[in-house]
Amino acid sequence: MDRRSGLSRCGALGLILLLAFATACSRHEDTAPDDRISPKARAYLTAALDLIQKRALRRDEVDWPEVRRKAFTQAAGARKPSDTYPAIEGVLSALGDGHSHFLSPAAAKQSAGASLDTIPGLVAKRLSYGLGYVALPGVQGSTHTYDTYVRQGRRAVAAADRKGARGWVVDLRGNRGGNMHPMFAVVAGILGDGNVGAFVGADGKRVVWTVKDGSLKVGANPPMWPAARPLSRTHPAVAVLTDGQTASAGEAVAVAFRDRPATRSFGMRTFGNPTGNNPHRLSDGAKLLLTEMKEADRTGRTYDGPIPPDEEFLVEPKDIGTSRDRALDAATHWLGRQPDCP
Numbered sequence: 001m002d003r004r005s006g007l008s009r010c011g012a013l014g015l016i017l018l019l020a021f022a023t024a025c026s027r028h029e030d031t032a033p034d035d036r037i038s039p040k041a042r043a044y045l046t047a048a049l050d051l052i053q054k055r056a057l058r059r060d061e062v063d064w065p066e067v068r069r070k071a072f073t074q075a076a077g078a079r080k081p082s083d084t085y086p087a088i089e090g091v092l093s094a095l096g097d098g099h100s101h102f103l104s105p106a107a108a109k110q111s112a113g114a115s116l117d118t119i120p121g122l123v124a125k126r127l128s129y130g131l132g133y134v135a136l137p138g139v140q141g142s143t144h145t146y147d148t149y150v151r152q153g154r155r156a157v158a159a160a161d162r163k164g165a166r167g168w169v170v171d172l173r174g175n176r177g178g179n180m181h182p183m184f185a186v187v188a189g190i191l192g193d194g195n196v197g198a199f200v201g202a203d204g205k206r207v208v209w210t211v212k213d214g215s216l217k218v219g220a221n222p223p224m225w226p227a228a229r230p231l232s233r234t235h236p237a238v239a240v241l242t243d244g245q246t247a248s249a250g251e252a253v254a255v256a257f258r259d260r261p262a263t264r265s266f267g268m269r270t271f272g273n274p275t276g277n278n279p280h281r282l283s284d285g286a287k288l289l290l291t292e293m294k295e296a297d298r299t300g301r302t303y304d305g306p307i308p309p310d311e312e313f314l315v316e317p318k319d320i321g322t323s324r325d326r327a328l329d330a331a332t333h334w335l336g337r338q339p340d341c342p
Helices: 003-030 041-056 062-075 079-097 104-113 143-160 180-191 251-256 326-336
Strands: 101-103 123-126 132-135 167-171 194-201 206-212 213-216 235-242 263-267 275-281 289-294
Touching: 003 213, 041 062, 041 079, 041 275, 041 289, 062 079, 079 101, 101 104, 101 275, 104 289, 123 143, 123 251, 167 180, 180 213, 180 251, 180 275, 206 263, 206 275, 213 289, 235 251, 235 326, 251 263, 251 289, 263 326
Parallel strands: 132 167, 167 235, 235 263
Antiparallel strands: 101 289, 123 132, 194 206, 194 289, 206 213, 275 289
């Protein structure tokens, strides 16, 4: 026998055995759902990760190869998009911004909320010393709800200003956020015209918030509501009240009043999410609410944590609006000492 021929036959046999083993392994992978992720689930997870990696505010602070590896490891065995939800939530948690979050299709639908004809907690009234008071709750829901918020809030503010409010208390306590535009539409006249803040992206680009004629414009986008009726005073003294539940869009309003002339804040530190989220709908109707911007005040200073008040007062939620509301009491006394107030 030719030695080379024997070696050739041995090599061929080895190649056949190797191919058979590889085929067996491949067949095993196809029938082992615990070890493989389906093409549909893989595509869904990949699309979500690509979006987060491209748009997240803190994208440059993440070890993406490791985060992606962990996500696919966590999603092992996923057969449908919903099986990858925990992995996506884990990636959002890894961002560490404390604001980005994920909504399942059902939760996304529920977040739109019912169309409300009355907004609880949205009130304005007349205080002593000729002061006006407006409480702004958070709001999230339908276009009808936002229109209701603006209409109800503006009417209340106009009624409180009927005799000419000499100063204002803007109460943001308990405002957990939502959509900032209706809130600004209600208090824009109190803020006054000019650049009142901005969103700042990870690349440093700024989208300026501008108030004109009692209406807010963000960047190049037109105002969402027409101008409001002018207040009796265009630059009143303002006291802003915050607490630990003032968050997100509520903090955006607080930021807009920072460094405004004749303005002082009272109460407690805010929750600590002064950032802007953008919604991204995924293929199955789920939604990524991704933190993509910091909030900046009119001086350009950005915020990424709890915002302290100028004067701190611990007020229990049950005491808000009562005789034990030390923050409101201090705010009205400060307003009473301002030049435009009696």
